[in-house]
Amino acid sequence: MHTRREILAGSLGTALAATACSPRRDDRSTIRIAMTSDVRSLMPGGNPDSTNGTILQHIYEGLVAARSDGGVELMLAQSVERSPDGRTYTFVLRNGITFHNGQPLTSAEVVWTWQQFMKPKSRWPGRTAFNGTQHIDLTSVTAPDPRTVVFTLAKPSLVFLDALARPDLDSCGIAHPESLRDGRWKRPIGTGPFRFDNLWPGEATELSRFDGYQSRGEPTDGLTGRKTALVERLRFVSVKDDASASLALRSGDVDLYFDAGKSTAEDLARHAGITVVSANVAGTYHLILQTDDPVLRDPRVRQAMNLAIDKPRMVKALYGEYAQPHESFVTATSSLYTERMKHGLGYDPARARRLLREAGYAGQTIAIQTNPAPKDYVAIAVILQAMLRQVGMNVAVQAVENASKVANFQAGAYQATVLFGAPNVNPVFWFERLIGSKAKAPIKVWDDPAATALLDRLLAAGTLDAQRAIADEMHALWLQDAPMLVWANRVTVTAYRQNLKGYEPWAGLRARLWNVSLG
C-alpha cells in the first residue's frame, strides 16, 4: 500500500518528467548546440569570436568562401575575373539567389554591405585588412549592372580573393540593408542555409531553415560547396560553465558541445551515447616571446627556450591523444605546410644550457603572462615554467585576466605571453599578423627585415610551388629567430550525442551544421 506522500512524490516526478523532458528528448527537428559565449555582433565579421562566427556563417555567405586548406572557391559569385594589371576584380553574381526576406541578391546589396564594412563608424574588425593598413588597399566597390560587382585596388594583390574568403570575417558575408534598424545590426538577413529567428541575450540564439536557399553543387570543403539544411532549427545555447555543458549533453538538453576541452572530452567519451571527434585547426599552440625585451633580445636565449621544452611530453600532458607535437608557425592544415616544417629545433636541454651561457644569461626573471580561464592556459604556463627551470631559467607565471593580457600584448608590454588568436585557414594572413616592425605596430611578433622581405615575396608569388619554396625559407629563418615557442598544432575537440549524424570538425574551428541531421 502506497502512502499519500509516496503517491504525491510519484505524481510530481511524473508530471515534471513529462513537461521537462518531452521537448528535449522527442524533438528531432532542432539541433541544440552548447556554446561557451554569447553572440556579440550580428554584423558579418563583426566579432572574431568563434561562437559569433559559428552562428553568423549559417546566416551569411560571401562572394567567395574558404576551403579547409585555405584555398578559395566561388560562393555567391558565378565567376570572377582579375584584370591584367591585377588591380580590378569583376564578379558576376549567381542567378536566382534570394535573401531571407525574399528579396533577390543584386550587386546593389554587395556595394551596400561593403560601404558598411569600410565606414570607420561601423567598427568592423576586418577594415584594416582592406584599407591599405596591410597589403590590400581597396579603393572602390561599384555595381555597373545588377549582376556585376567591380572591386578596384590601389595596387595589385594576389591574395585579395583569399582575404574576401577569410572565415574569421564570416567570408565578408553579404547582407540585406534591412539587417540594419536604427543604424544597428538587429535582424541579420543573409543568403545562407539558415535564417535568423531570435536572439535572447545571455540565453540562446535560434535559426531556422531557409527554404529558398540555393546550394552550390560542388562537394563540401570548409565553407565551400554543397550546404543542405537537414533540420528545421538550430538553437545555440549559451552555457558558460563547462560542467553544466557536460551535464546538458549527457542529459540530452543539448545535442552537441562545441570545442569542449580535452579533460571534459575525455570524460564525456566514457559515457555511452556520446561521440567525441577532434581535428587540427589552422592555428598553433604557442608562447609569444618579446624580442625587444632586454633578456629575450638575444636569439640564443629564445632558441634555448625552444630547446628546453620537451614538446611530446607537454602535448601528451595538455591534450592527450587529441594533438600532435608541432614546431612550425605554419599550421599542419595549410597548403603551405611542407616536409621541412615537420622538423624544428627539437628537445636538447644540454644545448639549451650552453646557449644560455653563451648569451650571458644570469638568472634574470622572465615572466610568462597567462589568464586563469580557460584552465589549460594556466597549465600551459606552469608546464613551461617547470621545463624552463630545468635548464636554469628563472621563470615566473603571471595570471592576469584576459582583457588585461590582450591589452598588454597590443602595447608590447610583455616578456612572454600565452595568446592564441582566431584561426587563419590561409596562412598568409597569419604571417601578416606576425611579421612587421614593432616600432610601427607593437602587436607584431616577428620583427626581422628578412622575414618582411620573404612575406613580400610570398604575397607576390603566383603559384603554390613558389609559395611553398618561400614558406620553407621562412621556416628556416624562423628557427634562427625563434620569436615564438610552438609545441603543437591547435586542435578542436567536440562532443555530440550519437543521434547527431554528419558533424565534422574542420580547420576553421567554427562548427558547421549544414549537412547535419538528427537520427
Place this chain on the structure above:
Amino acid sequence: MPVANHQRILLRFFVARVAMMALTLLLVSVAVFLLVRLVPGDPAAVLLGEGADAESIAAIRADLGLDQGLVVQFVTWIGHALRGDLGYSIFLGEPVLPLVLQRYLVSAPIVLVAVILAVTVSVPLGTIAAWKRGTGVDRAVVTGSTILLSIPAFWLGLLLLIFFGLQLGWLPVVGYVSLRNDFGAGILYLILPIATLFLHEIGVLTRMVRASTLEIVGLDYVSHARAKGLSEGAVLRRHVFRNAFLPTWTLIGLVLGNLLGGIAVIETVFTIPGLGRLLVEAIFARDYPLIQGCILVIAASYVVVNTIIDLVYPLLDPKVGLQ
C-alpha cells in the same frame, strides 16, 4: 507622542534616508567610473580582438569618447544618467538601462523567493534548536546548517543538476524560459537555482537565528517570565522571538542586498541570463557603460532594501526610534 510629531519625525527620517541614498549612489558612481578605468584593458581592443592595430583601436576609442579626459567623460555620463540615460552597451549595442533592468527582473524573483523560503524555514528551525539546546534536535540542526553553509553554492547547484536533471531527468539541466513567455515551463527552469540559493541561505540564517535566540533565552527577564508561570510557548512567542529576531532581520537585509546583484555563479551554473552574469561579462569585455549601469542598479537595490529594513525596525522593536 502626538501623531503630528510622529509624522514629522517619520518624514524627516524618510528625507534623510533618500538624501543618504542619493549621496551613496553618487559616491558609488564616481568610484565605479574611476575603478573600471584603472583596470588594465581597453573596450576597443577587446571589441576588435587581439590582432587589432593601434590605428583601429584609436579610431574606436575616439568613437566611444574614451579619448576625452576623465572629467569630461564623467560629467557627460553623469549628466545623461541623471536624465535616466545610462548610455549604450559597447558590445551589445543596446541601451544600458532597459538591458540592466531586464536582467535584474530575471535575478530578483529567484533571490526573493529563495530568501523568503529560507527565512520561513530557518527562523523556526533556529529558534527550536536554541530552545532545545544540547538535545539531538539542536545537534541535527547545527550539523545540517553547518554542512549547507560549508558547501559552495556552485557545487551544491551541480549536485542538484546531477541528481534532478541527469539521474532523475525531472528538471532541465540548461536553458531558461521567461515566466512571461511561458509560466509553466519558466518555473521548471527556476526550481533548481532557487533550491540551491534556498539551501545555501538556510545554513546562514539558521545559525544566526539560533545564536540570537540563545543569547536571549539566557537573560533574566526570560527566567522571570517562566517564574510567573507562563507556558513555554508563550515565553518563546512573547519574550524571546521578537528580541531574538532583530539581528536576523538585519542579516536578511544584507543577504538580500548581496544576492540581488551577486548570484553570478548560480546564474552561470544554471545558464540564467541574470544581472550577475551580465556584470561579469561586461567586466571581461571592459564594457564601461554596462559595468557602470549594472553596479548602479545593484547599489540602488542594496540601499533600498536596507532602507526598508531600517524602516521596519521600529515596528519590531519600539525601543528603536526613527533617529
